[in-house]
Amino acid sequence: MIFKDRVSLVTGASQGIGEAIAEELGREGATVVLVDIQKDKLEQVAARLAGLGIKALPYEADVTDSARAAQVVDEVVGSLGRLDHLVNNAGITRDSLLLRMKEEDWDLVLRVNLKGAFNFSRAALKPMFSARYGRIVNIASVVGLMGNFGQTNYAASKAGLIGLAKSLAREVAARGITVNCVAPGYIATPMTEKLPEEVKKGFLDIIPMKRFGLPEEVARAVKFLCSEEAAYITGQVINVNGGMYM
Numbered sequence: 562m563i564f565k566d567r568v569s570l571v572t573g574a575s576q577g578i579g580e581a582i583a584e585e586l587g588r589e590g591a592t593v594v595l596v597d598i599q600k601d602k603l604e605q606v607a608a609r610l611a612g613l614g615i616k617a618l619p620y621e622a623d624v625t626d627s628a629r630a631a632q633v634v635d636e637v638v639g640s641l642g643r644l645d646h647l648v649n650n651a652g653i654t655r656d657s658l659l660l661r662m663k664e665e666d667w668d669l670v671l672r673v674n675l676k677g678a679f680n681f682s683r684a685a686l687k688p689m690f691s692a693r694y695g696r697i698v699n700i701a702s703v704v705g706l707m708g709n710f711g712q713t714n715y716a717a718s719k720a721g722l723i724g725l726a727k728s729l730a731r732e733v734a735a736r737g738i739t740v741n742c743v744a745p746g747y748i749a750t751p752m753t754e755k756l757p758e759e760v761k762k763g764f765l766d767i768i769p770m771k772r773f774g775l776p777e778e779v780a781r782a783v784k785f786l787c788s789e790e791a792a793y794i795t796g797q798v799i800n801v802n803g804g805m806y807m
């Protein structure tokens with residue numbers, strides 16, 4: 562139980578990769594704070610994790626709302642006394658060719674994926690500074706490194722998360738806080754389930770391991786970055802992509 566007495570906050574935790582991360586950290590003894598806009602699913606996940614013996618607290622919040630982010634962090638620190646790990650995982654896609662992209666789809670993807678991480682990182686830094694300890698992990702994407710047809714907004718947001726992590730890592734390194742990214746490749750979750758079969762096949766063709774990744778495989782990389790073993794690693798990107806991008 563490497564995270565006994567630790568508190569971890571995961572955004573976008575009501576399904577997919579975020580749910581797997583919450584479970585992975587919780588299995589190691591962390592109290593997990595689940596943040597998502599899907600209230601009902603959030604409560605179901607909290608109940609499922611409780612069934613595994615994990616202390617999981619659901620907080621309905623939209624990551625784009627900076628006041629709500631500050632409020633959630635304040636409440637968590639008020640009731641649990643600390644916040645050790647922040648995983649900025651909430652993310653959405655609104656794919657389209659740039660030429661046809663609606664301005665609102667550009668703005669929304671940047672607001673959720675990038676500004677959401679800013680909102681929660683800024684709020685979490687207060688208790689982390691006081692404790693002189695913290696781990697922030699942004700869930701980026703292979704697409705933020707290699708680009709992708711039809712995903713200029715999403716790729717820009719994910720590349721932005723990497724820039725944010727590297728810059729913030731420099732600002733807070735001397736305070737005992739590390740900031741890193743995990744960049745998943747194609748992972749089987751509700752987000753990717755809805756893609757057309759030919760797009761899925763196209764991805765399989767370029768993945769050397771010839772299979773999609775599992776949410777747990779991303780979660781294990783996050784666990785490592787939150788662990789003491791990763792104490793001297795900051796400003797880095799760990800790729801979890803079956804060799805899709807090297």
Ligand code: NDP
Nearest residue numbers: 573577578597598623624650651652702745747748750752
């Ligand atoms: P999912 O869509 O399955 O889960 C994301 C969760 O975040 C959903 O519950 C979603 O709710 C929630 N969410 C969306 N917007 C907000 C918001 N404004 N505030 C709070 N929560 C919100 O995605 P995945 O699990 O597949 O992806 C998780 C992360 O991993 C994302 O950042 C994604 O970009 C990244 N990623 C995923 C890959 C993949 O192949 N699956 C590959 C690379 C990166 P709702 O469903 O209502 O929108």
